[in-house]
């Protein structure tokens with residue numbers, strides 16, 4: 315697919331940050347056994363990746379605004395456009411030496427995500443999309459959501475909140491309703507990849523509460539451009555502001571949404 319100039323800038327930045335993260339990831343694997351563990355090292359790797367992305371993007375587009383997980387928000391001279399960036403989504407996996415994490419970069423224009431990149435450097439999988447131009451994996455493969463229609467054959471992803479989170483009880487209830495009627499639920503620990511996997515038809519559905527804009531901004535566009543329906547869990551919520559997201563192939567969306575939206 316022939317992407318826009320902005321998309322090419324985003325892909326280049328994601329690859330460059332990915333190379334830095336992969337190099338540090340090898341070191342994380344060595345640090346696992348130490349008593350102190352790799353915590354501080356990973357924070358530095360995460361921050362370094364965000365610096366790389368910011369430098370690349372602001373060199374190419376100096377007027378755009380910024381929202382990054384590590385460095386926060388900054389308004390640009392062009393108030394209509396901003397980058398939304400998670401340099402390392404799946405930090406817990408990275409910290410534990412598990413190769414399932416991603417760089418997530420979205421471009422928002424007038425409140426709407428128009429270009430998106432989710433890059434999994436460990437598997438060298440580059441998921442990307444542009445509004446109206448479809449979703450793609452590594453240039454050649456057009457992404458389409460799954461066509462499975464029987465709920466009992468479907469596999470879903472979610473994020474299980476940490477023990478102190480106010481969202482834990484609701485998520486456990488969701489699992490109680492969903493697990494008996496589907497083929498499986500995964501908690502793989504990187505929301506951006508969960509959405510990209512819905513786009514690729516690997517997962518049939520995904521839902522999670524309490525996410526941040528940088529976790530989902532890029533993944534939402536990629537999933538939608540592959541034919542997924544992506545909505546807030548409750549009417550009237552904003553996915554980027556409230557962070558409650560429900561995504562599924564159109565074939566099972568209604569059945570899946572009914573299960574997740576049940577109040578009990």
Ligand code: IPD
Pocket residue numbers: 400402403404405406472473474502503504505506522524525529
């Ligand atoms: C987290 C991951 C995880 C999701 C959490 C996020 P981080 O992002 O996306 O899958 O369940 O809610 O905070 O902290 O690894 O960038």
Ligand code: CA
Pocket residue numbers: 400402403404505528529
């Ligand atoms: Ca994240």
